[in-house]
Amino acid sequence: MLPGRLSQLLPAALRRGLATQASHQAAPTQACLEGSRGVIRIAGAGLVHFLQGIVTVDVLPLEAPSAPPLYACMLNAQGRHLHDLLLYRTADAEPTVLADVDAAGMEDLLRLLKRYRLRQKLDIQDVSQQYRVWARWGGAAAEDGGAEVPPGWAPDPRLPQLGLRAVLPRGGEGEAAGGAAGWEAHRRWRMLHGVAEGDSEIPSGEVIPLEFNLDGLNGISFTKGCYVGQELMARTHFKGVVRKRLMPFVAAPASSPPVSDPQAAAAEAVAAAAAGSSGGMSGSSSGVSGSSSSSSSALQPGAAVYVEQEGGKRKSVGVVRVADGSMGMAVLRLGAAQAAQAAGQPLLVGEGDAVRQLFPWRPDWWPRSWGHEEEDGAAGADS
Numbered sequence: 001m002l003p004g005r006l007s008q009l010l011p012a013a014l015r016r017g018l019a020t021q022a023s024h025q026a027a028p029t030q031a032c033l034e035g036s037r038g039v040i041r042i043a044g045a046g047l048v049h050f051l052q053g054i055v056t057v058d059v060l061p062l063e064a065p066s067a068p069p070l071y072a073c074m075l076n077a078q079g080r081h082l083h084d085l086l087l088y089r090t091a092d093a094e095p096t097v098l099a100d101v102d103a104a105g106m107e108d109l110l111r112l113l114k115r116y117r118l119r120q121k122l123d124i125q126d127v128s129q130q131y132r133v134w135a136r137w138g139g140a141a142a143e144d145g146g147a148e149v150p151p152g153w154a155p156d157p158r159l160p161q162l163g164l165r166a167v168l169p170r171g172g173e174g175e176a177a178g179g180a181a182g183w184e185a186h187r188r189w190r191m192l193h194g195v196a197e198g199d200s201e202i203p204s205g206e207v208i209p210l211e212f213n214l215d216g217l218n219g220i221s222f223t224k225g226c227y228v229g230q231e232l233m234a235r236t237h238f239k240g241v242v243r244k245r246l247m248p249f250v251a252a253p254a255s256s257p258p259v260s261d262p263q264a265a266a267a268e269a270v271a272a273a274a275a276g277s278s279g280g281m282s283g284s285s286s287g288v289s290g291s292s293s294s295s296s297s298a299l300q301p302g303a304a305v306y307v308e309q310e311g312g313k314r315k316s317v318g319v320v321r322v323a324d325g326s327m328g329m330a331v332l333r334l335g336a337a338q339a340a341q342a343a344g345q346p347l348l349v350g351e352g353d354a355v356r357q358l359f360p361w362r363p364d365w366w367p368r369s370w371g372h373e374e375e376d377g378a379a380g381a382d383s
Contacts, residue, residue, distance in 0.1 A: 028139030028163070029181055029189070029274060036183035036198065037133040038103040039167055040110065044122035047095040054116050055085065056209070056233065058224040062089045062097060069100075069165065071157040071219045073202075073209055074112065079232025081202050081209045083109045084219070086157065088167050098167045100133045102198035132170055135186045137163030158217040159365055161193050181274075184324070188270050191322060191329055192263075194248040194363040200301070201322050201329070210236055211244045211331055216367065244318065244331050245370060249360040251299055251326045254348070262359035266327050298350025299323035305330050305349050305358060307340045320349060332360060334371035 042051070051059045055072035062070065067089040074082045086100040101109055106126060113124050136153065149155070149164060152172075156162035187197075195217065196202050202212050214220050215237070222237050236242065250262045250269070259265050305318040317340065318332035332347075337360065340347060347358040362371070 028136050029185060030134065030136045031181040031183060031186040033133040033135060033183040033186060034103075036103055036187070037100055038106045038126065038128040039131040039133065040099040040101055040106070040113070040124065041096065041127040042099060042113070042122060042124050043092070043094055043096040044120065045095060046120045046122060047097060050117065050120055050122060051087070051097070052224070053226070054113075054228050055087075056214070056220045056227060056229075057218070058221045059087065062087060063095070065089060065093075066091045069154050069157050071217060073214060073219055074109075075209070075227075075229025075233070076205060077228060079208065079229040079236075080205050081207050081212070081214075082112065082204050083199060084197060084202060084214075085109075086165060088154075098127070098131060100165070100167055102200075103128070105199035105204060108199075108204070130170060131167050134166045134168055134180075135163065136166075137161075137186075137189055158195060158219070159193060161365065162190065162195065185274060187322075188273060188324060188327070191248055191324065191327055192266050192270050193365070194246060194329060196246055196322060196329060203321075207331075208232070208236065210242045212246045213366075215242075216365065216370075242370070243335065244333050246321065246329050246331050247337075247360040248329050248363065249327070249347075249358045251328065251349070251356040251358050254346075254355040254357055256357065258346070258357075259359040263361045265359075269325070269327055298354040298356050299326075299328055303349050305332060305347055307336070307345045307347060317347060330358065330360065338371060 044050075048059055048063050051062070051072075055074055057070055057072040059070060059072070061067050069086050069088045071084070071086055073084045076082055083101060083105055088098045088100065090096040090098060106128070110124065110126060117124060134153075135156070150166075152168050153164045153166040156165045190197060194213065196212050202209075209215070209220060210233070215222075220233060222234065248263075248266065250259055250265050252259055299320060300323060301321055303320040304316055305320060306314040306316050309315055315336065316333075317336040318330050320328055320330045322329040337347060347360065348355055349358055350356050
């Protein structure tokens, strides 16, 4: 990491490039996600047919033993997100999948799967005492194809930037290779890339998956056959406009100057936390300060994000969904947020002395069309 004064003198784009280069040169980080993720085993001859009717992606590739993992979610009949899953096909002769799922939502998901099973001969059980979920990222990362994939591991099916993922037997050889960080380190890495995971970050039964970018994370198929909740997904997709999306942000006190490159500031904060050089998610060299108890209270899931208008009126532009110190993710109305930023209006969260400015950014992997669908449609109509 660069010394603070030198970091301030470098252009933001160069700082970001150096931070990225450093992360690729460093050793990869490995994290055990126990406490955050659990494992469900689903086995039986009708496995693929069963999953095909209840998850949002085409699972036919899972008919092949040891097929690459898939990312999927389950919806309710109204098209609201219930649970996300990463599905790993084992090498067993009997069709078997290990589902990497949110630990807190395990019981609800088990009940749902068993309800959908009806009379099919499928074995569905929690095997979290036999397996643990692992993640590995950074260094000569899998995203560059520069690292050999260890046995039992696979590229994360959502994004190359997320590195590798695995469900490994407890005490097995795969677990013994290298040390391990906690699941919080992996969450910070996901936040840097704007990727939510689990029932607390993607509120179960409340939200539309497209607003959490699952369509850009290989989590939704718009070409497969029917599944529970498909109608709303298809209707929203073919309308072509998603007005709200999850975006990563860094926060700063209301009195601070604007953060010119929030993505670079967040990358510095993540690197500092990983190196153990910072107790919180702060990056003072980039103008992002740590959180006091009062200011951090503003960055709670569910906190409203707003801009101030003439006369002290507030216009809502979104809601905080995940927060960790001075970093987080919020679902924002893209048009309103982009207009406020273009006009130099800060996005705010909190009340009184706890007010914080939010500085969101578009993750590098976002399609250009996101947030510009209506502009593109108008341009097409005029041409």
